[in-house]
Amino acid sequence: MAKSISPPAKGTLRAIRIFYELPEEALDMLESKCRWSTYDAGDEIVPYLDDRDDVYFLLKGKARVMIYSVSGKVVGFRDIEPGHPFGEYAAIDKLPRSARVEAREPMLVARLSANDFWTVMRSQPRVMEAMMVHLVAQVRLLTARVFEFSTLAVNNRIQAELLRLAGNPEPGSGPAMISPCPKHAEIAVLVSTHREAVTREISRLAKMGVIERLEGHNLRIRDVDRLVQMVQDATGE
Template sequence: MTRCIYYAAALKSSVYRANGLGAGRDAVGADSGMSRLTVESLRTITVFKPLSDLAFADLSQRCVMRHLDPGELVIGHTDQTLDVYFLLGGLARVSIYSADGQRVGFRDLTAGAIFGELSAIDSKPRSASVECVDPCSVVTMRREHFLDALGKYPAFSLAVACHLTAQIRSLTTRVFEYSTLAVRNRVRLELLRLLDAASDNGSAGLLTQVPTHAEIASRISTHREAVSREVAWLEHNKYILKEGRNLRIVDPAALRALVDEDWG
């Protein structure tokens, strides 16, 4: 069951009633097994990091945390909801499903990410679904609080703008790759992107959370068989090594050179 923790200066029953919960539902202390994450944990959220202590104290009181299981939807494509979300822990995936069930993947969300901000800004339906891959701790902020924070705290506004700018740059790059690169090079670049995102082990060339071939295919607009062929070729030619469930890119510079060579 989804469980909620309300962050506030005083956790009183009136807070729960104001947010539509019964006084006895999931209140702190009602369930001794409930995780007690502190407000300071919110500092790991990327767009919260530049906030002053005063601004952070204000926004942290406007957040709700939920624990979700793998496979649960946080938001659904075309939903009419307008809340903004922050991923405190776990892994979630952004995608859209076609009418015949084909999934198009856009990106993975890791701890510290913000999502759902587009609908909060323009009041339009959700542009994609977000589904939990691992158990996730998701922090929710209501639209009115989010918009208020954008107007009140310039550091927060700039952090959100930087996040949106990064997404636009990423999507621009992907569209260019779809239009100019063969599938084999799109696979290679996706592996390099995964390596860049692997902050803990990236310097060693080790990928510990490797998407399935079908997932990679959905991200680069191809089919699973094409990804499997290229991965097999890279492994045969010693560009990558499988280590149990992990994948090691032996020489990232050499893999990048393959792409550059074909790109001309």
């Protein structure tokens, strides 16, 4: 459940990427219009099909965009990291929420009305440009996921997700870290499979020396080139 808090230190919203270039006076005004809340892990932040249209800005913690099917199956779309907005779709098209957003860990969030969101977008071209880049990045991510679901076997989808979690390292860039690595059940949600399949594939990759499980829920991709090649071989690239 959301817990309302007093506004944090001045300039807190500067951590949100679309506001990086917002003039200080405009940022101060924007912060004065926000409502600030904290959430615990597992809390629902945005209900699926809700008709409210506020925009949220994630300052601390992580969230997941998902939908629960009638049978209870979880369909995960993407994770939200600090520095990013969410809930902007409903503010833009005035339709019900397209998915549920749930806290994965304790979070600090700022919430802005759709009207105030549009005011800053229309008055600040740099913010509008940054929002366009943000939305295109989401389209690219979801396009890649649809392609993977349609063309890749489960083990290859898991491989692709590990690369994504590591920040899509380039071949030849050396080892890459996933810190912390999500639980196997969480990875399964993102690639539309079950926990056991993720456990099997991660164990197989570890035996091959491609990845290495470390203390503290961390995972190292030791051979990025080989993992990338596995995915490329499966996609025919």
